[in-house]
Amino acid sequence: MYKSLVSVAVAASITVPTAFAAQEGENLERIQVVGSRIALRTATDSPTPVDIITAEQLEATGITETAKALQFAAPSYSFPFSSITDGSDAVRPASLRGMSPDHTLVLVNGKRRHGSALVHLSGTVGKGSSNVDLNAIPMTAIKRIEILRDGASALYGSDAIAGVINVVLKDSDEGGSISTQIGQTYEGDGEQVRVGVNQGFSISDDGFVNVSLEAHQKNATNRAGLDSRQQYPTLDDGSLDPREETFDRQNHHVGDSDYDNYGLFANAEQAISDTSKVYAFGGISKRNSTSGAFYRRAIDSRNIIEVYPDGYLPQISPEIIDFSLLLGYDFEIGKWTIDASAGFGSNSFEYNVENTINASLGPTSPTDFYAGTLSNSELNLTLDASTYYDFYNDSELMVATGVTFRESGYEIEAGQEESYIQGDYEGKAGGSQGFGGFTEESEVNEDRTNVGLYIELENQLTNEFYWAAAVRYEDYSDFGSNTSWKLSGRYDLTDKLAFRITTDTGFRAPSVQQLYFTNVSTFFDPDPVTGEFVPRESGTFNQLSPIKEALGIPDLKAEISHSYSAGLVYNGDNGFTATLDAYQIDVDDRIILSGSVDQESSAVIAAALAGTNAESARFFMNAVDTQTQGVDLVMTQQFDLGQYGDVSTNLAYSYKETDIKSVNLPSILNGLESELFDRIEEIRMTEATSKHSGNIGFTHQYDDFTTNLRFSYFGKYTVGYSASEVEYDAKWTTDLSTRYQATDALAVTLGVQNLFDTYPEKRPEDNNFNGIFVYPLTNTPFGFNGGYYYLDLRYTY
Template identity: 35%
Template sequence: MKSISYLPLAPLLFAGYALSAAQAADDDKTLDAVIVTGSRGSEARTVTSSPAPIDVISAQQLEKTGSSSLRTALEKTLPSFSQRPSGTSNDSIARPYSLRGLNGSNVLVLVNGKRRHNSAVINLDSTAAYGTNPVDLDMIPISAIDHVEVLRDGASAQYGSDAIAGVINIILKQNDNGGSVSTSYGEYYKGDGGTIRQTLNKGLSLPNDGFFNLSLDAKSQQTAVRARDATGSFYYKQPDGSADPREATADKDVQKNGLPKIQAINVGYNAELPLSDDLTLYSFSTLSQRDARGGQNFRRPNSTNIIPQIYPDGTAPFYTLKEDDYQVAAGAKGLAANWNWDLSSTFGRDKGHSGADDTLNASLGPSSPTHFNTYTSEFDQWTNNLDVTRAFEVGLAKPMQVSWGLEYRHERYKTVSDDELSYLNGGYIYPSGPLAGQPAAVGAQGAITLTPDDAGQASRNSYASYVDLGFNPTEKLYVGVAGRFEKYDDSSGDTRSGKLALRYDFTPTFAIRGTVSNGFRAPSLSQSVYAQTSNQYNTVNGVAQFIQAKTVRVDSQLAKALGATDLSPEKSQNLSLGFTYKPVPQANVTLDAYQIAIKDRIALTGFLSGKGVDQILQAEGFAPGYQLKYFTNAADTTTRGIDLVTDYRVDYGQYGNVKYGLAFNYNKTQLDSIKSTPAALTAAGSNLVLFDRVAQGYLTVANPKTKLILSSDWNIGKFDINTSVTRYDKVTARDTNPTYDVTYGAKWLTDLDIAYGLTKDLTVAVGANNLFNVRADNNAFPQGDINGFPRFGSISPFDPYGGFWYTRLAYNF
């Protein structure tokens, strides 16, 4: 087993900051663990001695959550991290997540300190992601992870775009011998959602004390649905006015929208090869493939969405996604003239093929296909870094650390319209029956489609330089200063960021710390390029209504006619103030208050529709009737919150030892100003609002304001019993009419994991997530709903499918 020894010049990993995985496994003292994230310097720092708030989650903690995905494991261990567990299409597969109330695009993700590429799959759930393509954490094999470090602080000045909410740094294992293999299976109490997962990790030695560590994760997840019986008629009445006899025997449990079926495999390696005392080569990589199939809403046979000859009883289509993802990093690091240097190149690509099954384009009539490959999306990122650092004796209490670096990054995003039959208007007119003379619906049902006009691509280059200084004017005072200049060759332009971090140790057990910084996030290429056409539901006055919707490219003539303008970077100002306290040797406490003010926050508009919008559609060559959205710099916001993280370890002698934990996050976002409605929209209709109260609610009330995690890890003999209780605060789903807003109350969920060592190397475990089968309030659609949708809503902050039991068998060799 090798200890982590990345050089101080990598963007987040610095010399002397070495965390032994063995230590983490033996002690699991996460607040005392030596960290590699947050400040440059030769002095080793722990979570409690860091100048900025940071969390460390070990591989053992990830395993004890019983989660089959990294996102879910982080959600169960970090109070400031959340994910949206339900959704439709893209969002049910590549689930949106957030940190400190900000969406995943405001979080910088690194692997071994190197920038991770974004996903090509767009999150369209406005409550969490605002139409961006953040890094997909589930493409990284959990079996490859030694630990995860989460910096909860603005860090754009140190690490560049996206680091407004913080940084997630995933450190891979460095074992040079031995390994582990595990198998787990679980399902929901209802008997569905069965998930089997297989992992493998193996360490191999290389010459000169080098290592090659190989990992594999494979997962098969079955679907789960929590719909209700639909109501109302499924079939047209007969000519004499009587009900169709099929109504009496029709199965009304028809919705398929829920947990998607997923087959996925992730492999990865991490390697280092020292060539001399002053030169080491390194490389790491991940390769992932995911095949997903998510159910959609039911299309009734008595509608223009169906051709009776194909689906006489209607159909619930399935959205499909086949995705390939990889990242390769290679570099060299060493020592020259007393300067530590690191030169690296990292390339990542994610490519998704979207489609639909059990569907049709009704406008094509009886000859319509029932499967479509609708569009392809692709994202590439190539990042090159040179980082250099050195400690200087300048007569201060400790040596001053001087670090500087250069970065070049190329990004490309592309969408391609595939099967033209998925969006083509075939012009089919119903020849007879109740719909005689009416046109059939256009477009593949239950699918995201891209017309040739929707398809597009964009690329850009960015060039950055930074300087980072860390010094101690006195033994007790630490000062960190960082500055970064970044130039983009697109509309993002030039950005300048700075950061000041201070820490003062009053005593060996008590210190205060604070940071002030400004930051930025360049608009994602997807927000500038992505467009789509789909058939979907929109809730108005508490009732779900089927609509034809388009997300319009910002640079298109249609968007400009609606008042769209080029996107500007989001700009932030971050403040953080807190303390660390060690009241007794067995306990640690960190408390940090923060404020994040963001100007020009990018979001999707509300749905735009009506007579004036139809006129604009027709003027631009589109058919009327679409409800439209586009991306815009919608608002200025301020997010304020508090993070509290504590642990306390007690040795009960013959009754074992217990580590108790309490973690709490309070987070509230307020709107400081809202972009005024463009004149083009005002002219199109007096009731049109660019950023309506529904879209505003996604920022302010759709995420829980508080989250509390109470935990205990009890080791006694061969047993390891891990328990956590999590409280999620209430959330509110807004309607265009305040009368129909729906609030889902706060809930307490309990997770339990019991592991038993059959031998020194063989362990069996059983556990349950949501042990007591707590459900979100059944409050959705207070005006009634004939569709059979679940009434817990799509904004539940926790898994809405109920209790989930699992068992796990693990062997170390």
Template identity: 40%
Template structure:
């Protein structure tokens, strides 16, 4: 099925100009040339302002993911690839969850998706406009859309698994994902890929490539493009609402991955003006059209579709950004001054559906409205090395200032999309929901790093931020590393951090139809999601949001007994106070219904965001890499990764007296348990790569640990068994240019446990698999790729 969104955004002129004259890229990681059989030593730029800091010297755990690893699976989605490569990343695949089908959230260390900061070339990436408000992992978050960044543009990724709010500001509670773009005027690559699931659906065709151009004698421009067509998958079960009627059955439903059509271009460039000055910039523009299915509406409900109908939520997510600036050196100081603009717009259309209250006069196409998020930043960073007589190395002093402006906007849909019961599948945004809100904040930071002796190093950071909407906050961090000998070292960090409530969490509002299980029956209820400062939320006991406060502690061991083997073990604890959560769906009493109806809000349930929970996350990460070189046979690379993660709720704020008096609970059992047991407790992976001449083979076995989908009734909780998955791939180089690859993801065709029918949690048999499943529920996937490089 092909579809066309009602509104097609046009990129602003500033981006068109940027594609011609964009400039620059911060320093990226480099590999020192290893001896035969040795593992390379990698220079990192994340979490440090010192020059030439290597992974083996890092005081915090950092994962380096190169372009080869990013291309090692059949997926072209960045979040999916990270979920397979990193044991600490969880990326489930929601279905039937409105906007979350199109913009799926990823978790680091089991925390909220918006508690991980995403950078591109060291610059803050803007977040998505979509708020995850349905019953999925990441409920209540509005994180960065990782899948808006194409793999073709990425040189490598640095993942800092440590709190870094004192260095980078808000959101860096769980860690930092820094995406480093390809650079340079020479070389290029192009790739055509095909794939299909064993069920003969989900066909995928992708085309991607990158190339470089010289800009005169002193500059370069790098262009990356990517396009893909991905058909939907369907793992729906038989519809059991009326088993005797042949019009009911699996053929009517669609439960699985949506249909998606992403198109993206990324530009990265740099010009050297003189020996002490560079001008840089990078930019992107992309649009992803998605068609996701709601639940089949039964026959006899509409005269337009007498046999029933399947509403389709056709969205268009438009993503654009521009970062440009100057950097150089003066008086011994390295400096970087930059401008950063990012925007995401999410527009939603409904097709093949009706507004039941309009009967035969209902349209079958509805524009449901839009969400838009914009951020603009100005940054100034300076750094310098100072010799200290008592130290074995220089003291690196880094100072910086940042000014950020954010805006969040909701646009109303067509009247027919929200009048009465609204369009089936998703009721549109109403004029009362629409509006634009903004804020600004300013920050200052200081960072100190030094090699105090040949074996001992340390760093300290301090950052102060002032927000226009909730006040000021200060974060601090201290880190240290001690080399016991040339093979063993220990490291430790302690930090405080914060995450500012997003504008989406403060102002997102909509009235829509949700389904709740009442007496064993999925019952539609008009549910209002209210801005915390609104009169409706006040009626339900809401108070203004404040920043989340975090404390991070970690202790790690690094071991490198030989030049071809290294291992790290890092234990951590993350305490988050005043954690922001979307409240339970509160089915209102008659008294509260009348109070809201008097405001023109006739709903049967309500919810809003609240700082009501304190959590503690404890765990351990293990990463080990071994290279075995056999001169006559080839080379083997083994990578083992393991994450054990436990989340607990330490405190739940007292229930507002108003809610208690009406028999309601602000934070219910399902809300707290979703945070604690909804993601796998542990995850293990072992990757083996074999290289011999032009041939390469890769096998990765992953064990996704047990998880629980909680309910308010404990007897309805379902614990899902661990799942073992095997991914296989093989490639061959044909000469210096061509490379052919074939592979099988989930070669053993493993599916997660099926959802129990108790309490109708499988939606009358339609939804046989849980949207919490960390590896999805599509089964075996075959793919082939042909690449050409120059």
């Protein structure tokens, strides 16, 4: 009598929603959500906490970037702002449940997506990690996003320690939409235009192709303060140059970078028979971005005054190309449903540096440089099988098993020679200023493979009790193997109240970026006396480097996690629902990018660095054990206002806190522990993300008008500076929009983000770099652009 809800879904993929007849004859939609192979009516039916965010909810935020819109729709997901952080200005790190960006697995249509080639090297949250670039997926192509807030390595493999984000692509076989948004900040900058086109095509009675095209252009914002420093050389008589009076002292760029982003995505499926189908999806995107580095004054030793008599602002202008394609075949053999798929994805990050110079080459130096390219690729082959067996108490046991093969590759291509060489002009600094090029010694072209085997069981034993179990074995070519498992259960205490609980182990293999990234580049440290930023050549040395071997840095190994979660689900009368979930995630051997150890601090280090251009060295290493605890609360309520329409309300709150249990550093560097992992890095891991965040939203529908009002809360957070640590106050932001359905096809939306022009707390006056950095450069949870207003036109047919 306790039959499964629908026929088995294929492996871990997301099935196309199907209609079913409810007991009262209503047509409702069952959806296959990430984390379970049994189709559900709503997310609250899930045995684990899942957020389902529809395309309409993403669009209602008025935000034009997928990752940023997700932050305002799901408080457990954070997308902090950063500026003057090299490549991270173009691909910002994001995280789930306050953990590292690479602790979240991203799927598209239930299939693993490749990561960005970029490694976050500057002072952002998730320093030393790489993450999936969600902004490479056009919002126009998205049907919904599912966020599994639970560990799932036993289901999906590496990276799923904090949870899983699954992007489901649009799949309609007819009709489409054309949308345009224009807007700008209250300050009059940050102008942007986004145009999206979606079209569904029926290619047969049982087949479709859905295509989405998006173009997005955004101008930069700038909230830099005025540079009070002397800019020009003192005159022979000791007086200041008259140009000091007319110089534009907003010489830095602190804010959003400008960019042009173009994306094309397609999703397709064709039935071969009643029991088989082929499917395919993928896309390509290209982004060109420009952001500023530190300004070089006319009197700066890194300037050639004949080339830049007024100084210059180096600009980092990467070109990012992202490609993905997956093909699959779904069929039945006897009682078994088989899913075979092959997917390939790649991401390239080409560094270009403009409006700069290699001062060591003198006045003849180029002023634009190609500084090198990072490339990441991933090939995934999967074969999954699932079926149902009769089980105890007239229920059915879902059994799924499968094998996966993945090959991951990483490549660094050197820049042009002038971008990194040290010339002999007047002893000036070498390399392109703003971002030094990758040298020939930095070039790598490496790959690794892994094979995974899993088995999963799910059973709705009674109307009240559900349980699931999974175990997965993975073997990697470079560090060994791992076995992870998961147990979960749900019990309906009443028709309205249910209890759910999960425990699991997980792992994250060191990424190919962490294994093979290497570079010697210029970093700026503040002088302890003057406060001026002093350039130093710092080397990041990979697992193949003889420097690593000489200093006895251990080989990287997998991070290991053990998670627990328990929650309550309430489905009340009159449209009220609530979920409350508490969790704890213990992670051992977390990988960090260490601080730099200086050649002057140790003879061993000096000897190891001899013959390189580096003055200091840093490494990726398993060094920290952490514990993350948190609570997620989600509540929704519907109100019928009769002749005044209806109102939907929702409240979402997230608490997350990470503590460091132990720090384990190599003994060969005794006495340098504070340099390898200092207080700044500790703050970045434990206090840089707001512990408390949430939002309250209201959607009022009346005739042809839909009004959205959202209050978002971002709790206190801390930024570590070289001389101090500063805790920044909690802030609320308010978003308001009204949509008018002018015709059946045409909708017009007017909206404001950050209605009351809220900014984060300013940096202390003794820590704002001569007044230039008004706000924290990193980790501000909602940025410092202030208010933004926009107009959105959408034509649906």
